Amino acid sequence: MSNCIIAPSILSADFARLGEEVGKVLADGADWVHFDVMDNHYVPNLTIGPMVCEALRKYGITAPIDVHLMVRPVDRIIPDFARAGASLISFHPEASEHVHRTIQLIKSEGCQAGLVLNPGTPLDVLDWVLDELDLVLLMSVNPGFGGQAFIPSTLEKLREVRKRIDASGRPIRLEVDGGVKADNIGEIAAAGADTFVAGSAIFNAPDYAEVISRMRSAVEA
Numbered sequence: 001m002s003n004c005i006i007a008p009s010i011l012s013a014d015f016a017r018l019g020e021e022v023g024k025v026l027a028d029g030a031d032w033v034h035f036d037v038m039d040n041h042y043v044p045n046l047t048i049g050p051m052v053c054e055a056l057r058k059y060g061i062t063a064p065i066d067v068h069l070m071v072r073p074v075d076r077i078i079p080d081f082a083r084a085g086a087s088l089i090s091f092h093p094e095a096s097e098h099v100h101r102t103i104q105l106i107k108s109e110g111c112q113a114g115l116v117l118n119p120g121t122p123l124d125v126l127d128w129v130l131d132e133l134d135l136v137l138l139m140s141v142n143p144g145f146g147g148q149a150f151i152p153s154t155l156e157k158l159r160e161v162r163k164r165i166d167a168s169g170r171p172i173r174l175e176v177d178g179g180v181k182a183d184n185i186g187e188i189a190a191a192g193a194d195t196f197v198a199g200s201a202i203f204n205a206p207d208y209a210e211v212i213s214r215m216r217s218a219v220e221a
């Protein structure tokens with residue numbers, strides 16, 4: 001699949017050297033930067049906010065920044081991320097009072113919009129908003145931490161969402177996040193994903209370029 005996007009999750013990067021780490025992973029072949037925002041409320045962990053996104057832009061990062069919001073309430077932080085240089089903003093339906101309104105807010109701020117489905121979230125939340133979305137993100141772990149194991153039922157879910165996206169006729173990306181490694185990315189791609197978040201598999205490896213190229217070959221095989 002030549003359409004494949006690899007989006008390293010900076011959750012597993014060395015935060016003390018974040019600019020350098022992001023620059024390196026992009027130079028080593030990554031396409032997007034996956035930016036995990038956790039609030040110790042919607043999820044049991046606390047990470048980074050718009051100031052860090054803006055700092056990456058000021059540092060000279062020009063690649064798309066794929067912001068994954070795990071915060072509740074979600075709407076009030078969206079304009080801040082748009083101003084900070086986010087390219088795409090995704091959120092969880094459970095964290096929004098009005099899912100359709102939140103999607104419109106993201107787009108009105110000039111960003112692309114994504115909806116994130118947890119492993120236990122049914123697909124019917126997509127029914128009346130799929131046509132408004134630029135991306136669907138299926139979580140293959142419960143959100144909150146890097147380094148968890150891929151939940152196998154995600155494969156069936158991916159196949160189902162792939163059918164819905166193809167039926168829509170729109171260029172909606174299908175992203176998967178959690179437990180993605182070089183040795184399972186092939187079957188994840190075969191199930192229909194085209195955009196792959198990987199945190200620990202990339203940032204815990206000694207050679208980012210080597211693992212990214214192995215991932216890409218497995219997807220394109």
Ligand code: DX5
Pocket residue numbers: 009011012034036068141142143144145146147148177178179180197198199200201
């Ligand atoms: C989990 C985050 C993920 C996480 C993935 O809540 O959304 O992006 O960093 O990490 P790995 O690839 O290590 O499972």
Ligand code: ZN
Pocket residue numbers: 009034035036068177197
């Ligand atoms: Zn994420």
